Amino acid sequence: MSDDRPGRPRRADYVAWRTATTRWSDDDVYGHLNNARYFDLIDTAVNAHLHDAVGSDIRTLPAIGVVAEVSCRYFAEMGYPHDIELGLVVDKVGRTSVIYRVGLFQGSGTDGELARAEGRFVHVYVDNTGAGPRSSTPIPDVVRDAVLPLLREPASGAS
Numbered sequence: 001m002s003d004d005r006p007g008r009p010r011r012a013d014y015v016a017w018r019t020a021t022t023r024w025s026d027d028d029v030y031g032h033l034n035n036a037r038y039f040d041l042i043d044t045a046v047n048a049h050l051h052d053a054v055g056s057d058i059r060t061l062p063a064i065g066v067v068a069e070v071s072c073r074y075f076a077e078m079g080y081p082h083d084i085e086l087g088l089v090v091d092k093v094g095r096t097s098v099i100y101r102v103g104l105f106q107g108s109g110t111d112g113e114l115a116r117a118e119g120r121f122v123h124v125y126v127d128n129t130g131a132g133p134r135s136s137t138p139i140p141d142v143v144r145d146a147v148l149p150l151l152r153e154p155a156s157g158a159s
């Protein structure tokens with residue numbers, strides 16, 4: 001039986017970076033970062049990048065990205081009190097959707113070169129004008145311009 005899952009991502013697989021500070025309350029009773037916190041970090045990395053790149057409140061655009069899919073692969077534990085570096089890359093920009101990968105890194109040296117987790121995050125753009133149901137709609141040009149520089153083929157075979 002062959003294993004066709006992508007390997008553990010490396011720092012070189014990502015284009016843009018953010019840092020998140022961990023908090024005492026982020027750890028669960030098992031002494032490591034609670035799984036719900038990973039999804040919060042993934043969502044924040046994507047939306048903070050969009051906010052900064054667009055230069056305005058993305059919630060007020062005529063089309064907004066809603067989460068259609070989110071998942072996380074775990075490779076090694078993380079937790080308080082160490083900062084987490086979040087790498088961001090785009091795998092695909094479609095007509096109405098964007099597929100992101102977010103790598104979560106903690107540590108330095110050789111240990112810090114490999115992701116401790118990686119999230120997949122899919123935004124589908126929907127109408128935000130209030131003119132009817134929130135049906136899918138083309139990605140706004142300002143958002144497309146913000147995500148195209150993040151588009152990149154994986155360096156280590158991660159997808």
